[in-house]
Amino acid sequence: MTASPRLSLEHRSRLAIVVLAAFAAFLLFASTAFAGVYGYYHAFQYNESYGSGYSTGWVINSFYADLSGYSKTVTWINNVDYGWSGTVTNTSVDTKTTRSTGSPAVKAHCHSNSFSPFYGWCNVG
């Protein structure tokens, strides 16, 4: 009872399809799995910054504070020349920037410009 070469080829083809589907599902999962907090909630000090991983799927970068009045910056940094885009600075409770999905891959970046410490966190999605 040995499998025919033809049957073995079908099995391998099916296996390849299953593996590819699983890999595609993993990529889909991976692109969204790490969306979330990239600068954990704590007391931000002057000149402190955080960055997320690179992705072509990020669309909104937010720097949240408990209160208004603290200068914060959010931006996107691309993985080609590491230039910035969509940079926003203000003292609102939430500081936000958006982008459309697509190349190049970017990472979300948040930065405290405030001399007074404040509690906040940075999130990307």
Place this chain on the structure above:
Amino acid sequence: MRGRTVAQAVVVLASIAGISAGAATGLVKTGVVALSRTPEAADALPAASVLKAGESRRVADFESPTNTLRAVFVARDSDDKLCLWDTNLVSGQQGGGCNFASDPFAGGSMMTSVSLDGGPGLGTVSEVRVIGVVDPSVATVEMRDSKGRTRPVHLTKDQAFALAFHAGAIRSGGLPTVLLARDTTGAVIDEEPVTLGIEVMNS
């Protein structure tokens, strides 16, 4: 007779409840005058925006130095915060900030936001935009640059403004360093420093 009195009492209570409900919507208490007017089609966020559609008003239109059509929107988000958005009308890209709807001006009279393209090096910045919305107590807004020069800022009918500067303004010291809001007597009632955010990285 007693039935009539009860009916009158019900009408009075209903009126009080209606007024309270109106105040609770936030349209009355926010102080953002644009939210008290009836929305028009142009008040909707651009279709390309990644933000969820919600209550919004388009409060100022402007053109960036790179000839991009832009607008300023105020919008209420799902967290019951009021947001101020500098919006690219073509790409839908937006940037801005949100404050609690109960206190959108954070105790002051202005809500502002600064956006820029390029960076982090100052030499690579192609344009800087400053947007804002002010409460009804503000009669005029003016900007002061790093050389101490002042100039008036145009307020739209929705008490909003938008300023755009090309890269040359950075080198010539023409960017605003502070925005001043004055009441009808000319007294300064709010003052907002203008920070690019990249100065820290370049210092």
